[in-house]
Amino acid sequence: MNLTQIWKATLSALQTQTSRHDYEALLRPATLLSLDNGAAFIGVSSPGQKEGLENRLLMPLRNALARVVGYPVQVQVLIANLNSRTEPSPSLTLSNGSRLMSDPEPVVAETPAPALTPGNGTGERVVQLDLASAMRSGMLNPRYTFSSFIVGSSNRLAHAACLAVADNPGQAYNPLFLYGGVGLGKTHLLHAIGNRVLDRDPEINVLYVSSEKFTNDLINAIRRQQTEEFRMRYRNIDVLLIDDIQFIAGKDATQEEFFHTFNTLHSAAKHIVISSDRPPKAILTLEERLRSRFEWGLIVDVQPPDLETRTAILRAKAEQMSVHVPDEVIDFLAHKIQSNIRELEGSLNRVAAYAELNRAPITIETATAALADLLGNQRRRRISAEAILQIVSEHYGIEVEQLRARNRSRHVVVPRQVAMYLLREETESSLVDIGNLLGGRDHTTVMYGCEKIAEEINSDSRLRSEVMAIRERIQMLRG
Ligand SMILES: Nc1ncnc2c1ncn2[C@@H]1O[C@H](COP(=O)(O)OP(=O)(O)OP(=O)(O)O)[C@@H](O)[C@H]1O
Numbered sequence: 001m002n003l004t005q006i007w008k009a010t011l012s013a014l015q016t017q018t019s020r021h022d023y024e025a026l027l028r029p030a031t032l033l034s035l036d037n038g039a040a041f042i043g044v045s046s047p048g049q050k051e052g053l054e055n056r057l058l059m060p061l062r063n064a065l066a067r068v069v070g071y072p073v074q075v076q077v078l079i080a081n082l083n084s085r086t087e088p089s090p091s092l093t094l095s096n097g098s099r100l101m102s103d104p105e106p107v108v109a110e111t112p113a114p115a116l117t118p119g120n121g122t123g124e125r126v127v128q129l130d131l132a133s134a135m136r137s138g139m140l141n142p143r144y145t146f147s148s149f150i151v152g153s154s155n156r157l158a159h160a161a162c163l164a165v166a167d168n169p170g171q172a173y174n175p176l177f178l179y180g181g182v183g184l185g186k187t188h189l190l191h192a193i194g195n196r197v198l199d200r201d202p203e204i205n206v207l208y209v210s211s212e213k214f215t216n217d218l219i220n221a222i223r224r225q226q227t228e229e230f231r232m233r234y235r236n237i238d239v240l241l242i243d244d245i246q247f248i249a250g251k252d253a254t255q256e257e258f259f260h261t262f263n264t265l266h267s268a269a270k271h272i273v274i275s276s277d278r279p280p281k282a283i284l285t286l287e288e289r290l291r292s293r294f295e296w297g298l299i300v301d302v303q304p305p306d307l308e309t310r311t312a313i314l315r316a317k318a319e320q321m322s323v324h325v326p327d328e329v330i331d332f333l334a335h336k337i338q339s340n341i342r343e344l345e346g347s348l349n350r351v352a353a354y355a356e357l358n359r360a361p362i363t364i365e366t367a368t369a370a371l372a373d374l375l376g377n378q379r380r381r382r383i384s385a386e387a388i389l390q391i392v393s394e395h396y397g398i399e400v401e402q403l404r405a406r407n408r409s410r411h412v413v414v415p416r417q418v419a420m421y422l423l424r425e426e427t428e429s430s431l432v433d434i435g436n437l438l439g440g441r442d443h444t445t446v447m448y449g450c451e452k453i454a455e456e457i458n459s460d461s462r463l464r465s466e467v468m469a470i471r472e473r474i475q476m477l478r479g
Contacts, residue, residue, distance in 0.1 A: 001352075001353045001356055001357070003032050003033075003034070003035060004032075005321075005349050005352070005353055006032060006035065006065070006068055006069060006353065007031060007032035008345070008346055008349045008350075009068045009346065009349045009350035009353045009354075010032070010061070010064045010065050010068050011027060011028065011346060012342075012343060012345075012346025012347060012349065012350055012374070013064040013067065013068065013346075013350065013373060013374060014027055014057075014060060014061065014064050015027075015343065015346070017060055017064070017373070018057065018060065019425055019426075020424070020425055021425070022052070022056060022057060025049070025052070026044075026049055026052045026053050026056075026057060027053075027057065027061075029044070029045060029049065030042050030043060030044045030049065030053065030077075031043045032065075033078065035065075035069070035073070038071060038072055038073050038074060039073070039074050039076065040065055040073050040074065040075050040076070041076050041077075041078055042061070042075060042076070042077045042078070043078055043079075044077055044078070044079055045079065046079065047079060050077045050078075050079055053077050054077055058075060058077075061075055062074070062075045067373075068350065068353055068354075068357075069353075069357065070357045070358070139194075139207070139208040139209065140191050140194045140195055140198070140206070140208055141191045142195065144187070144188045144189075144190075144191030144192055144195065145191075145192050145195050145196070146159070146162075146163060146166070146192045146195075146196060148188075148316070148320075149185065149188055149189065149192055150309060150312045150313045150316055151309075152305055152306055152308060152309025152312065153303075153306060153309070154184075154302065154303035154304060154305045154306055154309055155184070155185055155189075155302045155303070155305070155309075157300045157301075158178055158180075158185075158186075158189060158300045158301070158302045159189065161173055161176055161178075161298055161300050162176065162178070162189045162190075162192060162193050162273070163196075165193055165271060165273060166192070166193040166196035166197050166200075167196070167200075169197055169204065169238060169239050169270075169271040170238070170239075170269040170270060170271050171269075173297045173298035174266065174269075174271055174272060174296075174297045175262075175266070175271075175272040175273065175274055175293070175294060175296060175297040176271075176272075176273045176274070176297055176298050176300070177273075177274045177275075177276065177279075177280060177294050177295070177297065177298070177299040177300070178190075178273070178274070178275045178276070178300055178301075178302060179275065179276045179277065179278055179279050179299070179300075179301050179302070180277070180301050180302030180303065181277065181302075181304060181339075181340060181430070182277065182340055182342070183339075183340030183341050183342030183343060184302045184303070184304060184305070184340055184341055185302055185341055186243070186275040186302055187243055187275065189275075189302075190208060190241040190243055190273060190275055191208060191241070193239070193241060193273055194206045194208050194239065194241055197238075197239050204238045204239060205236065205237045205238045205239070206237070206238065206239045206241070207234075207237045207239070207240050207241065208241040208243070209240070209241070209242055209243070210242070210243045210244050210247075211242055211243065211244050211245045211246075211247045211248045211254075211258075212244065212247050214234070214242065214248070214254065214258065215247070215248065215251060215254045217230060217233075217234075218230060218253065218254055218257050222253075230257075231260075231261075234261045235260075235261055235264040235265065237265065237270060238270050238271065239270065239271045239273070240261075240265055240270065240271070240272045240273070241273045242272070242273070242274050242275070243275045244275060244276065244277070245274045245275065245276045245283075245294075246276045246277055246278060246283050248286070249283050249284060249285045249286045250284075250285040255286070255287050255290055258290065259287070259289060259290055259293075262290070262293055263293075266293070266296075274294060278447065279299060279301070280294040280295055280299065281295075281444075282443070282444045282447055284447070284448055284451060304338065304339065304340065305341060305344075307334055307335070310333075310334040310337070310338070310341075310344055311330055311331065311334045313341060313344060313345075314330045314333055314334055314344060314348055315330060317344075317345055317348050318330070318348060318352075321348075321349075321352060323352045323362070324362070325348070325351075325352070325362050326362060326363070328364060329351070329362055329363065329364060329367050332364050332367055332368075333347055333348060333351070333367065336371070336375060339428055347370075347371055347374065350370050350371060350374075351366065351367045351370045351371065353370075354366060354369065354370035355370070384426055384427055384474060384477065385423060385427045385429050385433075385437065386437075387474070387477055388419060388422050388423055388426060388427065388474060389403055389419055389423075389437065389438075391470055391473045391474060391477070392415055392418055392419040392422065392470055393415065393419075395415075395466065395469065395470050395473070396411070396414075396415040396418075398411070398412060398415060402415075403415060403416050403419055403438060403439075404437075404438055404439035405439060406439070414463075416438060416449065417449035417450075417452055417453050418453055418463075418466065418467060418470065419438065420434055420438065420446050420449035420450050420453070421449065421450045421453035421454060421467070422467070422470060422471065422474065423437065424446075424450045426471070426474055430443075431443035431444075431446045431447055431450075434446045453467070
């Protein structure tokens, strides 16, 4: 088992134990740099991330890692240049140095820090800077191709639209707007477009970028008075693949700049493919002129995979890992893990790692043992969805029925929005599920409620302590 597999298995365990925010902001962008004699080095890209991990997540991280590898582990967090992420050797092999990326969402440092090369006994190495700059120049993950993408009813339309764009950039469906929940393959499809476009014509200028990086680049350019260079860079591309556009909502300067980038590219028949976790009309605080532009071309959604697709994905991943996984185990995992494909992959990695470390065959028993906490958490989380409503209503001294009712007075609206926020943060419920739980409300109303509370707890200390108190009761109930 290599470092990437260990880290993936660790992340999949932690994903169910930490809040969505901590997972996305602190854990997912981190990487396991080395693991040697029970000492693990975790690489992060900023002091804030290091502090967050050390203050809040060190213990769960240590425990999860220890469970994956089967022995006690000491964890040290380092600030590293994560362009130089550790990868299993096949994907480190650059044939022409032109396209390589370490993970779906690279963290791009403006000034590369020296790559860290702590010793490790696993035969793995930390990628060096020349490779990092090669990654930066292209940003495409060579593993994310159309041929490694399993098509099922949940993603058929999105796949077909992306393929059409890759074969006719600048023509079909411009812009193409892909939306769907976490871990359902949007990033994979963006990269697949980029890879295919470049396979067909290496001269085409393709740029994959997350909207967060676009924002950071803009901020840096403004600070360094290099906005002209920024514009040159972003407006001279043939295919722009921009991920997670929802993050530009509410950021006025970024929206303004992106609006002009969009117009320049679109009017020159350059292609723009956008991904988001929700459709344009549900991105609150997105400027109307941008929203209408996003709706110019084709909007397609990616849905959670059905059982057949989950089974096919597991089979393909097991084959890629060269691990024999019996059909009944594949079936077991496909039934148990339904929410997203990243988690599905994580569970398979974890089962394979567990079996390897215990020198046991992969069976339903080993799979159950490997995923015990994950499956246990799922059970606990389901109980919590109903219980959360109860706890929230008790906290505010109102009836659960009032949360479900149409009443819009403030003493009910705030508790209802807090319930929406906590259901979203603390359970696996979708926006639609939450809307249904709360008297059949629309998912956009739920999203609005969640975002409002998420924003207000930053400035309203009373609300923050209310939410914290309720959260504590939820944790106590989980036991
Ligand atoms: N249809 C598929 N076939 C094979 N692998 C898939 C498929 N869909 C997703 N995956 C894999 O699942 C993982 C998560 O996918 P990806 O990162 O593209 O999700 P996403 O929708 O962009 O999620 P997020 O919104 O969290 O960024 C990736 O490793 C990807 O390769």
